[in-house]
Amino acid sequence: MKTLIQGGWVVGFAGKEHEVIKDGVVVYDGNRVEFVGKEYGQPVDKKIDAKGCLVSPGFIDTHFHSGINASDYILNDSTKTDFFASNYLAHGGPTREGAHSAHLKDVDIGQRFSLIHVLKSGVTTTFDIGGAGGEPERYVDMIDQVGIRCVAGPSYKNVAFFHDKEGRLEYDWNDERGSKGLQTAVEFAKKYNGACSGRMTAMLFPGHVDSCTPALMKETKIAAKDAGVGIQIHATINLFEFHTVMQRERCTPIELLKKIGFLAPDVSLSHCIFVSGHSWLAYPYGDDLKIIADSGSSVAYSPLKYLKLGILMESFDRYRLAGINMGIGTDTFPKDILSDMRYAAIASRVADKSFLAGHPRDVFNSITLGGAKMLGRDDLGRLQKGAKADITIVNLRDIAFGAVRDPVRSLMETAVSRDVRSVIVDGETLVDKGQYLRLNEEDLLEKVQAKGEEVWDSVSKWHWTGKAIDEVVPPSFQMR
Numbered sequence: 001m002k003t004l005i006q007g008g009w010v011v012g013f014a015g016k017e018h019e020v021i022k023d024g025v026v027v028y029d030g031n032r033v034e035f036v037g038k039e040y041g042q043p044v045d046k047k048i049d050a051k052g053c054l055v056s057p058g059f060i061d062t063h064f065h066s067g068i069n070a071s072d073y074i075l076n077d078s079t080k081t082d083f084f085a086s087n088y089l090a091h092g093g094p095t096r097e098g099a100h101s102a103h104l105k106d107v108d109i110g111q112r113f114s115l116i117h118v119l120k121s122g123v124t125t126t127f128d129i130g131g132a133g134g135e136p137e138r139y140v141d142m143i144d145q146v147g148i149r150c151v152a153g154p155s156y157k158n159v160a161f162f163h164d165k166e167g168r169l170e171y172d173w174n175d176e177r178g179s180k181g182l183q184t185a186v187e188f189a190k191k192y193n194g195a196c197s198g199r200m201t202a203m204l205f206p207g208h209v210d211s212c213t214p215a216l217m218k219e220t221k222i223a224a225k226d227a228g229v230g231i232q233i234h235a236t237i238n239l240f241e242f243h244t245v246m247q248r249e250r251c252t253p254i255e256l257l258k259k260i261g262f263l264a265p266d267v268s269l270s271h272c273i274f275v276s277g278h279s280w281l282a283y284p285y286g287d288d289l290k291i292i293a294d295s296g297s298s299v300a301y302s303p304l305k306y307l308k309l310g311i312l313m314e315s316f317d318r319y320r321l322a323g324i325n326m327g328i329g330t331d332t333f334p335k336d337i338l339s340d341m342r343y344a345a346i347a348s349r350v351a352d353k354s355f356l357a358g359h360p361r362d363v364f365n366s367i368t369l370g371g372a373k374m375l376g377r378d379d380l381g382r383l384q385k386g387a388k389a390d391i392t393i394v395n396l397r398d399i400a401f402g403a404v405r406d407p408v409r410s411l412m413e414t415a416v417s418r419d420v421r422s423v424i425v426d427g428e429t430l431v432d433k434g435q436y437l438r439l440n441e442e443d444l445l446e447k448v449q450a451k452g453e454e455v456w457d458s459v460s461k462w463h464w465t466g467k468a469i470d471e472v473v474p475p476s477f478q479m480r
């Protein structure tokens with residue numbers, strides 16, 4: 001079936017980079033783009049009017065964790081009191097006794113919710129780091145039902161993190177835990193790569209540079225090559241990790257990855273904030289950015305997560321100009337790729353002390369072409385003949401946008417997920433008029449609220465303080 005989208009600003013692909021076509025036309029036939037341009041003379045089966053809208057290639061979120069926002073709520077404030085800038089570690093490790101009641105993950109409500117949430121911000125492809133762990137079959141079924149394109153796999157590491165009763169973080173090392181985890185991940189990749197009518201791409205997700213042994217990371221490289229899949233690993237994501245690796249290995253986490261032959265074009269590094277020269281490190285030696293750029297590895301940067309913690313990447317532009325392929329991820333909550341694109345741009349201006357940094361073109365490239373390059377795909381992140389029919393339509397005709405001259409700049413400066421009108425993945429319309437079509441959002445939200453309360457109620461059972469959520473993370477005002 002041929003569908004024609006007309007009347008908006010179309011972001012087409014002009015061979016090497018995007019171009020904007022005013023009053024443009026996009027035609028897709030089944031799950032492939034058939035035509036992008038000014039006029040289409042042949043008959044079509046269906047027409048979509050996109051007057052006043054930006055018609056864009058679907059966005060690619062390169063770092064996302066499915067699950068409800070309950071744990072992000074805990075992340076917000078408590079992290080600064082434990083382990084300088086340790087982010088997830090402050091709540092990532094339960095007490096040994098409470099481990100069974102921590103982080104209640106569930107496929108049907110929490111994971112489904114966050115995938116729909118990110119889809120509604122215009123994301124058509126998301127890297128769901130570790131989301132497939134636990135119940136792979138149910139997970140794959142759920143992805144199939146949601147309709148999004150997903151880069152998936154279970155994550156694994158040698159370490160289990162625990163806190164003792166006085167709040168000391170313990171790295172519980174276990175070689176077998178790592179190799180078994182890798183084995184499970186490889187089995188997932190072999191079974192499910194290409195599942196969901198081709199919408200699922202398997203990837204290996206070893207946990208972090210400080211939670212995996214060099215041996216496990218080397219085994220990961222061999223296994224990825226054998227299975228024909230890519231790798232993403234969390235790297236230099238907090239100060240604690242940087243100093244732990246520095247003490248253990250006598251080099252930066254990035255230098256360690258280079259030393260063991262880990263870095264390559266099929267590898268992406270999550271976050272990658274604390275590289276040599278970062279102002280918080282007091283470590284002016286070496287050139288981590290050059291190491292990454294020379295290797296061809298990409299960086300999956302999640303600006304909001306770090307801004308919440310008062311931390312800047314130094315900087316998006318510096319990485320890009322060093323020659324690193326940059327993707328953007330949502331990671332925390334809210335999962336709104338349009339806001340994250342804006343945060344990436346503005347954080348770069350602050351870090352660089354320059355209003356010239358963080359150009360709309362460059363952050364838009366990151367949520368389209370950058371993510372596609374990370375996956376080695378030339379049929380995603382662009383609208384041209386033969387590309388996948390993954391299309392996001394954003395309404396720019398609204399008081400919030402005012403007069404529009406450069407729609408990509410307007411998108412970067414103003415748009416949020418609630419401006420997304422339609423999301424089409426693989427030729428299927430999943431979101432129309434701002435509503436997700438495959439289930440009742442109200443029903444889902446009721447379940448999500450109940451699930452969140454369940455997670456918050458469990459905090460005293462696993463948190464090392466033994467305190468309730470309101471003491472660990474006090475609410476903004478007294479609640480009654």
Ligand SMILES: [Zn+2]
Pocket residue numbers: 063065129234270331
């Ligand atoms: Zn992550």
